[in-house]
């Protein structure tokens with residue numbers, strides 16, 4: 067179906083756009099009272115994510131309420147380890163937890179990878195329902211975690227400041243880590259391809275824990291697997307968002323991806339230099355900027371847009387929007403992007 071608003075896809079491909087497109091990571095979620103209402107009608111996050119009609123409903127809420135230029139399918143990166151054989155619980159106020167973790171070769175060998183993506187039919191169904199309901203209003207984004215970030219949860223078993231168990235494995239059992247990373251990569255490729263078949267117009271790879279690796283470790287344990295995924299997804303543009311991995315930006319220049327996400331620690335001009343002219347950039351306002359006044363948000367957003375320039379930019383925050391951000395402030399961010407006209411250099 068012809069999209070009525072394809073600004074984001076054109077920006078991703080490096081085509082000229084009338085204005086910069088805008089969306090927010092984690093826009094489908096707790097910032098919206100409308101989301102919390104749907105969420106409280108079910109037993110919890112997992113039931114919501116696994117019920118395609120409801121997942122579609124909360125996916126579309128930010129398009130209706132915040133007027134963003136894209137929808138992102140409501141799901142989680144942790145559905146992949148679950149499909150491979152490690153179920154997770156989402157614990158209220160605390161986050162994800164895995165009753166069983168990966169510690170040995172036997173654990174890795176037990177994981178499903180060949181057909182694991184078939185367990186995620188509920189995600190594909192949510193994508194199909196969302197596409198139909200969106201009726202071409204905006205593109206729909208699919209996503210998955212990067213293999214390193216998924217390994218981190220599979221080995222650690224829960225969130226952590228240091229992920230020291232996961233990083234320990236890279237030193238003590240590098241071979242085992244590579245075996246696991248390759249298995250996750252194979253499942254992720256099939257999963258993302260199935261999302262595209264279901265209707266995703268672009269897919270984003272979230273490497274949320276990229277920044278806790280050294281540059282050398284990143285080059286060995288994360289980058290190559292992301293590169294494999296980018297090379298396999300030829301049907302739609304791919305965005306790579308590696309939080310904290312400023313050191314990897316020159317590597318991404320050589321990956322077959324279309325867009326590179328920046329967090330707010332990354333200098334815009336320096337990042338553009340590192341990534342080169344042939345990729346689009348996404349980001350990178352500090353999520354905390356949305357706690358400022360309306361005037362501050364507008365000024366910060368305009369400063370950011372000017373620094374990125376008019377082309378090859380998708381406006382976003384530098385990480386997911388924080389759950390206690392006022393929806394009015396989010397709308398102010400979106401409107402500030404939409405009203406901006408670039409000043410000639």
Ligand SMILES: Cc1c2[nH]c(c1CCC(=O)O)Cc1[nH]c(c(CCC(=O)O)c1C)Cc1[nH]c(c(CCC(=O)O)c1C)Cc1[nH]c(c(C)c1CCC(=O)O)C2
Nearest residue numbers: 091092093094095111139140141142143161162272274386
């Ligand atoms: C690391 C990571 C996770 N999940 C995700 C990442 C990568 C992005 C990032 O770095 O933030 C990705 C994710 N998770 C969710 C989405 C939905 C789409 C969107 O961006 O709007 C996306 C893209 C829903 C969610 N995923 C989660 C919620 C909150 C659960 C709830 O509604 O109770 C939502 C809406 C839970 C989740 N899921 C995860 C954690 C650590 C937590 C707990 C912390 C938190 O609550 O934010 C794992």
